[in-house]
Amino acid sequence: MAGRRIPGVTASSATDLPVLLAVDSRRLAGNDPVGFCRWLAALPVWFWPLAAALCVLWPALAQAQSGYTYTEATRALFKWLPFLVTSGFLFNVVISVMTMLIGTLAGVLLGLAQISVHTPVRIVAKSLTQAFRNSPWLVLLFIVLLAFPFEVEIGAIRIVIPDWMKAVFGLALPIMANISEVVRGAVQSVPSGQWEAAESLAYTRTQTLWQIILPQCFKRMIPPWMNWYAILTMATPLCSLLGVEELITLSRQAIEAEDNHPELLVPFYTFALLIFFAYCYPIARLTIALERRFTVKL
Amino acid sequence: MNTTQWTPDQPIVSMRDVHKSFGNLEVLKGISLDVRKGEVICIIGPSGSGKSTLIRCINALNDIQGGSIKVEGQEVHDKNLDKLELRQKVGMVFQQYNLFPHKTALENVMMAPVKVLKEPKDEVQERALKLLKKVRLDGKEHSYPGELSGGQQQRVAIARSLAMRPDIMLFDEVTAALDPETVKEVLITIKELAQEGMTCILVTHEMGFAREIADHIYFTDRGVIVEHGPPSTFFKNATDPRTQEFLSQIL
Numbered sequence: 001m002a003g004r005r006i007p008g009v010t011a012s013s014a015t016d017l018p019v020l021l022a023v024d025s026r027r028l029a030g031n032d033p034v035g036f037c038r039w040l041a042a043l044p045v046w047f048w049p050l051a052a053a054l055c056v057l058w059p060a061l062a063q064a065q066s067g068y069t070y071t072e073a074t075r076a077l078f079k080w081l082p083f084l085v086t087s088g089f090l091f092n093v094v095i096s097v098m099t100m101l102i103g104t105l106a107g108v109l110l111g112l113a114q115i116s117v118h119t120p121v122r123i124v125a126k127s128l129t130q131a132f133r134n135s136p137w138l139v140l141l142f143i144v145l146l147a148f149p150f151e152v153e154i155g156a157i158r159i160v161i162p163d164w165m166k167a168v169f170g171l172a173l174p175i176m177a178n179i180s181e182v183v184r185g186a187v188q189s190v191p192s193g194q195w196e197a198a199e200s201l202a203y204t205r206t207q208t209l210w211q212i213i214l215p216q217c218f219k220r221m222i223p224p225w226m227n228w229y230a231i232l233t234m235a236t237p238l239c240s241l242l243g244v245e246e247l248i249t250l251s252r253q254a255i256e257a258e259d260n261h262p263e264l265l266v267p268f269y270t271f272a273l274l275i276f277f278a279y280c281y282p283i284a285r286l287t288i289a290l291e292r293r294f295t296v297k298l
Numbered sequence: 299m300n301t302t303q304w305t306p307d308q309p310i311v312s313m314r315d316v317h318k319s320f321g322n323l324e325v326l327k328g329i330s331l332d333v334r335k336g337e338v339i340c341i342i343g344p345s346g347s348g349k350s351t352l353i354r355c356i357n358a359l360n361d362i363q364g365g366s367i368k369v370e371g372q373e374v375h376d377k378n379l380d381k382l383e384l385r386q387k388v389g390m391v392f393q394q395y396n397l398f399p400h401k402t403a404l405e406n407v408m409m410a411p412v413k414v415l416k417e418p419k420d421e422v423q424e425r426a427l428k429l430l431k432k433v434r435l436d437g438k439e440h441s442y443p444g445e446l447s448g449g450q451q452q453r454v455a456i457a458r459s460l461a462m463r464p465d466i467m468l469f470d471e472v473t474a475a476l477d478p479e480t481v482k483e484v485l486i487t488i489k490e491l492a493q494e495g496m497t498c499i500l501v502t503h504e505m506g507f508a509r510e511i512a513d514h515i516y517f518t519d520r521g522v523i524v525e526h527g528p529p530s531t532f533f534k535n536a537t538d539p540r541t542q543e544f545l546s547q548i549l
Contacts, residue, residue, distance in 0.1 A: 191394075191396075193392060193394050193396040194396060194398065196359055196392065196396065197392060197396035197397075197398070197455075198398075199359060199385070200357055200359060200385055200388075200389070200390040200459075201385065201409075201410035201414065201458070201459070201462060202381070202382045202385035202386050202410065202414045202415075202462065203410065203413070203414055204382075207413060207414065211409070211413060212398055215400050216398075216399065216400050
């Protein structure tokens with residue numbers, strides 16, 4: 001038995017009889033609502049020192065042919081580090097939080113429209129959801145960048161829309177569509193008996209939805225919602241293509257300021273990678289912990 | 299609406315030639331029955347015979363394709379029907395209890411009168427506490443459904459329905475999902491309700507209970523009422539072979 005692994009079958013140490021576990025079909029179908037966080041949270045804690053060690057050692061191994069040394073490159077990174085974090089990464093966090101706010105608000109509305117009793121509303125909401133869920137994020141970003149005016153006039157007031165704001169809107173579109181699916185899925189996961197019980201107590205559909213169904217879904221929506229936040233945060237460097245001054249843009253500028261030595265690439269970008277992972281890792285651990293807790297309670 | 303024409307000496311529920319289909323599957327093929335105020339009706343029959351569908355049509359949880367159902371003289375399947383009024387009159391208890399899991403027992407009972415009927419909260423609370431006491435659940439007011447046994451949950455569900463002060467109660471196989479030892483406590487509650495004069499329509503598999511409590515028993519099979527009568531004659535002198543076969547299997 002040892003060494004032979006069949007998906008869904010495990011053998012404990014006490015017995016060599018295989019035990020057939022319940023299969024989570026959503027996970028098998030590659031449709032895990034918290035898939036990203038499950039992967040990230042599964043990284044062991046020692047991954048972090050290992051990654052840091054690699055980050056330090058690799059440039060040392062791939063030592064420069066030119067006079068520019070690894071020590072100098074690392075020193076350059078540390079010189080730029082406070083700037084990269086406070087002006088760069090924090091901006092990524094701001095973008096991700098604002099995008100999530102807008103995306104969640106719009107997504108909840110769109111998700112509720114998906115379960116509307118009015119067929120036209122439902123069809124429109126479903127098409128919007130599917131369209132934005134299945135489009136490449138970068139394409140959406142460019143469309144918003146190019147389609148939106150850089151300033152709007154309301155009466156006599158002129159409001160300039162900065163690029164980062166457009167980026168927020170662009171990223172909010174796929175988030176909206178995915179949150180919409182989260183809401184629809186959560187509402188439909190409530191047993192139909194709840195609808196019937198409320199209906200037989202003279203609740204209207206709207207009352208049932210807001211007083212009976214949604215309060216029950218709320219908990220179930222939190223883990224997938226956090227999963228999307230982690231994915232979104234990882235996607236914020238896309239904004240650098242729009243010239244938004246976030247971490248990746250600033251790293252590139254810092255490397256240029258340090259005379260573009262190729263040895264700078266690995267420390268700078270590995271640092272960017274690590275800081276994103278380090279930010280999302282606790283989120284992922286929390287997501288999986290919450291998911292486990294809510295599933296057991298169900 | 300012509301509810302004023304109804305007087306208590308007329309049937310409180312009156313079904314005439316009711317037809318109901320799910321797609322191509324015809325579940326009810328012309329059901330007619332009358333229930334008088336204060337009567338207790340039991341509907342029995344093999345599974346899939348349309349019993350549950352039948353009582354779910356009475357409070358318009360299911361729509362019908364033909365015939366007429368009148369509750370207190372008011373046509374249930376009228377497009378202009380005030381569903382709030384109908385559902386306040388007709389309470390329903392389900393096999394799976396369907397309590398709201400995020401609310402305590404007391405909140406479950408209080409919610410609909412407060413939120414739907416907009417009655418004052420303290421008045422409703424007083425009534426709800428009395429009802430919970432009546433179904434012998436005093437002390438469990440602040441328990442969540444997940445902390446209660448099946449029988450206790452089902453009694454909360456009965457109290458929840460009664461809180462709307464209905465004239466008619468529908469019971470859809472309410473003991474079918476319960477452990478044998480908790481069935482009794484639920485049946486006692488229903489019996490007390492019936493003795494107080496509540497009009498009850500039950501779908502049940504508890505033959506002994508049906509015999510004891512019912513004023514009239516209807517036997518349905520494949521979407522029609524095969525036979526009906528008061529329990530004294532129904533159980534002894536069933537004439538239709540389908541009824542005889544069913545009773546011989548179950549008794």
